[in-house]
Amino acid sequence: MPLDDHDMNALPSGDEIVQAGWQAVRRDGRVRDELIDVAHQEPRLRRLFPWTGMGELHFSRCTEHRWTWDIPYIQPAKGGGYWVSGPLRNESVGPAATAEEAVAMVIARLPSSTGPAFVGTPEQLAAHEDAR
Numbered sequence: 001m002p003l004d005d006h007d008m009n010a011l012p013s014g015d016e017i018v019q020a021g022w023q024a025v026r027r028d029g030r031v032r033d034e035l036i037d038v039a040h041q042e043p044r045l046r047r048l049f050p051w052t053g054m055g056e057l058h059f060s061r062c063t064e065h066r067w068t069w070d071i072p073y074i075q076p077a078k079g080g081g082y083w084v085s086g087p088l089r090n091e092s093v094g095p096a097a098t099a100e101e102a103v104a105m106v107i108a109r110l111p112s113s114t115g116p117a118f119v120g121t122p123e124q125l126a127a128h129e130d131a132r
Contacts, residue, residue, distance in 0.1 A: 014119045017063045018049050025050045031057045035074060035082065038099040044107055049117040056085075059106070062118045062125040072109050074102045 012020070026036050030052045039045045039057060048059040051067055056075040060067035072086040072093050082102040084093035093109065096102035118125040 014063065014117055015047075017119060018047060018117050021049045021051065021063070022046070025052055025057070028052060030055050032076060032099070035099045035102070038103050039074075039106075042103050042107060044110060044114065045103065047116040048114070060117065061111075061114060062120055062122055064119075064121045064124075066122055068122050068125065070111050071114070072106045074099075074106065 022036070022040055025031060026033070035057055036050075039050070039059075045059055048061060048071070049063045049067065051058045051060060054075070056073050058067065058073040059071045061070065062068055070087050072084050072091075074096075075083050075085060077083045077095060082096040082099065084096055084102050084105045085091060086093070087109075093105055096105055113129065118128060120128070
């Protein structure tokens with residue numbers, strides 16, 4: 001059944017989906033609150049879709065699962081501080097003493113095409129980018 005204009009207004013916007021993602025990351029308790037606060041204060045990260053895995057904070061350029069893996073991620077370091085890795089699991093950026101330093105390391109490595117999170121899957125994002 002086709003959606004009418006009223007139904008289309010009921011769909012969440014990309015910003016709403018991203019902000020719900022940030023709220024979910026905070027609620028799940030797997031990432032230090034300090035890191036979430038600092039990352040969310042950074043406008044270029046705040047507009048990306050956040051997700052967690054094994055205590056790590058990841059950032060995706062799209063809103064739907066399997067998410068993108070083209071942005072470094074931050075994980076807690078033993079004994080305090082953080083470690084920035086990625087974007088792939090076998091790549092390492094290095095240690096960061098503070099959340100601010102870790103976020104700055106991610107920002108310095110953002111892909112040039114990074115904009116607000118695309119509503120959809122990585123495949124839909126790739127098709128959208130190819131069509132431009």
